[in-house]
Amino acid sequence: MERREALRALPQVDEVLRELPELAGLGSGVARWVARREIEAARARILDGLEPGDVRAAIDHAVHDLTARRVGRVINATGVLLHTNLGRAPLSDEARSAVLEAMGPAAVEFDVGSGQRAQRAPVAATLAAALCDAQDALVVNNNAGALLLALGALARGREVVVGRGELIEIGGEFRLPDVMEASGAILREVGTTNRTHLHDYERALTERTAMILKVHPSNYRIVGFTTSPEVHELADLARGAGIPLLYDTGSGLLAPREGIFADEPDATSALAAGADLVCFSGDKLLGGPQAGIIAGRADLIERCRRNPVARAVRADKLTLAAMEATLWARARGEAGSIPTERMLDEPAEHIRRRARAISANLRNAEVIDGRSVTGGGSVPGSSIPTALIRFAVPTPHIAARTLRTDDPPIVARVERDAVVLDLRTVDPADDGVIASALARLER
Numbered sequence: 001m002e003r004r005e006a007l008r009a010l011p012q013v014d015e016v017l018r019e020l021p022e023l024a025g026l027g028s029g030v031a032r033w034v035a036r037r038e039i040e041a042a043r044a045r046i047l048d049g050l051e052p053g054d055v056r057a058a059i060d061h062a063v064h065d066l067t068a069r070r071v072g073r074v075i076n077a078t079g080v081l082l083h084t085n086l087g088r089a090p091l092s093d094e095a096r097s098a099v100l101e102a103m104g105p106a107a108v109e110f111d112v113g114s115g116q117r118a119q120r121a122p123v124a125a126t127l128a129a130a131l132c133d134a135q136d137a138l139v140v141n142n143n144a145g146a147l148l149l150a151l152g153a154l155a156r157g158r159e160v161v162v163g164r165g166e167l168i169e170i171g172g173e174f175r176l177p178d179v180m181e182a183s184g185a186i187l188r189e190v191g192t193t194n195r196t197h198l199h200d201y202e203r204a205l206t207e208r209t210a211m212i213l214k215v216h217p218s219n220y221r222i223v224g225f226t227t228s229p230e231v232h233e234l235a236d237l238a239r240g241a242g243i244p245l246l247y248d249t250g251s252g253l254l255a256p257r258e259g260i261f262a263d264e265p266d267a268t269s270a271l272a273a274g275a276d277l278v279c280f281s282g283d284k285l286l287g288g289p290q291a292g293i294i295a296g297r298a299d300l301i302e303r304c305r306r307n308p309v310a311r312a313v314r315a316d317k318l319t320l321a322a323m324e325a326t327l328w329a330r331a332r333g334e335a336g337s338i339p340t341e342r343m344l345d346e347p348a349e350h351i352r353r354r355a356r357a358i359s360a361n362l363r364n365a366e367v368i369d370g371r372s373v374t375g376g377g378s379v380p381g382s383s384i385p386t387a388l389i390r391f392a393v394p395t396p397h398i399a400a401r402t403l404r405t406d407d408p409p410i411v412a413r414v415e416r417d418a419v420v421l422d423l424r425t426v427d428p429a430d431d432g433v434i435a436s437a438l439a440r441l442e443r
Contacts, residue, residue, distance in 0.1 A: 003046055003047070003049075007046055010046075011055060013036050016056065020035075023059070026067075034062050034063060034066070035059055038055055038058045038059045038062055041058070042055045042058070068405075072408075073408045073409075074411055075408055075410045075433060076090075077411060077412045077421040077423065077425060077426050078411055078422060079373065079388070079413070079424055080373055080425065081340065081374050081376070081425055082284050082340070083376065083411075087283075088283040088290065089284060089287045089289075089338075089376075090339040091289060091339070092287070092325065092326065092339060093337065094328075095288065095289070095321075095323075096322075098324060098325040099321050099322050102317050102320075102321035108120060108320065121139065121315070121320040121324070123324050124320050127324065127328065127330075128327060131254050131268075131327060132255070132278070132295050133272065134267075134278075134297075135296065135301070136297070136298040137296075138293070138294045138304055139291055139320060139323055140291065140294070140313040141290070141291065142291060143250065143280060143282075143293075145292050146279040146313070147179055147183075147279055149183075150246055151179070151180055151213075152183040153307035153310075154211055154244060154300060154303060155211045156185060157184055157186070158185065158208055158211075159187075159188040159204075159208045160185045160188060160210060161209060162187065162188070162189065163189075163191045163196035163200070163214070163228060164189045164190065165192065166214065166217060166228075167215075168217050176215060183309075185210070188204050190203075196227070196228050197227065197229065198229040205241050209241065211243055211244050211246055213245075213248070214231065214245065214246070216265050231265075231270055231275055238274075238276070239274070244300055245274065246275070246277045247265070247277070247279075248278075248280070249267055249278050249279070250284070250378070251264060251280065251379065252280045252281045252283075252284040252285040252287075253265070253267070253285045254268060254286065254330065255267075256268070260384065261285075267293075267295060271296060275296065276297050277294060277295070277296035277300055279293065282319075282326075284376050285374070285379075286330075286340075287326055287335075287338035287340035287341060289322040291319050344374075348385040349387075351387045351423050354423050354428065355367045355388065355423055358423075359389055362391070362438055364391055364392050364441075365390065365438060367387055367388070367389060368390050369388070370385075370386050370387065370420070371383035371384065371386060372385075372424040372425065384424070386423075386424045389421040389423070389434075390419075393418070393441065396414045396418050396419045399419050400412055400419050421434065
């Protein structure tokens with residue numbers, strides 16, 4: 001009887017729609033769907049012998065969650081340059097303008113000169129190939145898509161030899177063996193977690209082998225008693241066996257770079273060392289939109305381009321426009337216009353001056369030394385000197401949440417009972433926004 005009464009007590013959808021005016025902002029169809037979902041969830045709990053909970057409160061929470069979690073602008077004050085949860089690399093002004101221009105009809109697969117259909121976005125491919133001195137290149141939706149396409153086009157139904165220490169897992173439990181399985185390639189592991197020798201690869205080669213795959217573990221680093229073959233050694237082995245070497249360099253570094261990048265593989269060097277193909281991300285150190293780039297031998301790129309999977313992983317026109325603008329900036333020697341480059345190169349003393357200017361009129365703020373990290377699966381274990389604003393308040397987690405719910409949201413860190421903000425990842429144009437937000441917290 002209690003269960004029956006509880007079921008009868010549940011509100012009707014139309015009743016809820018009348019009582020909760022905030023639902024009106026969702027539009028009638030979505031509002032009805034949200035209300036019905038929460039009422040049905042409460043009904044299921046009752047049938048399972050549980051308390052139904054406050055249905056109206058659940059609906060109110062669902063409405064707030066639906067509106068608050070839209071993809072929108074935030075200010076990244078975490079000090080993680082390529083924050084995966086915050087969209088990794090911010091786009092340059094030129095890339096944003098290119099996206100706006102491409103939002104209408106755009107020449108994506110169209111030659112305006114001949115008036116005929118043409119190859120999809122050849123400029124991005126040409127620039128990518130030129131910047132890493134490859135014969136050809138192909139831009140797809142992300143690096144996992146690039147790897148999936150290359151494996152499917154070149155090794156489906158055959159074995160791909162890869163070192164056991166390179167069987168990486170990236171964000172969201174996305175594992176390399178799973179990508180290989182989805183592509184139809186057959187994984188052939190060699191070596192051990194920390195040590196893999198050239199002869200391990202050599203012994204694994206058979207008539208069933210289609211490719212040697214080398215993967216840079218871009219989100220972790222194995223140190224100590226380790227060894228793995230150099231790219232040129234694997235390239236010679238692959239060439240002798242008449243199969244390609246694919247190197248997933250991951251982080252999107254196009255050419256050698258000093259400093260914290262000394263051990264980070266780059267596409268140009270990998271190809272020069274003999275790799276037949278490289279693939280890497282567009283939204284990491286390259287500083288562009290989410291994309292994957294495959295570059296290398298023209299015949300292998302063409303096989304990838306003609307594979308049916310290429311359509312499933314192709315980049316949309318907005319991504320291609322942003323990628324073109326990013327690659328043009330690098331081609332013209334204007335990498336300084338790319339926000340990722342600014343964040344990497346800004347001197348710690350400059351950041352300290354910005355932090356002091358923000359903190360000058362705040363009672364609870366002090367400027368301290370700190371370290372920024374690249375994040376986004378790039379340059380693991382390395383960091384960059386920076387200056388931090390340490391904002392000490394009695395309840396730092398509540399203060400951090402207040403900043404996140406501001407307009408625009410400000411995402412900071414909580415460390416040692418204080419809110420910590422790193423301006424390295426903040427556009428200088430937003431310094432005033434942060435100063436105002438912190439001042440409101442002191443009131």
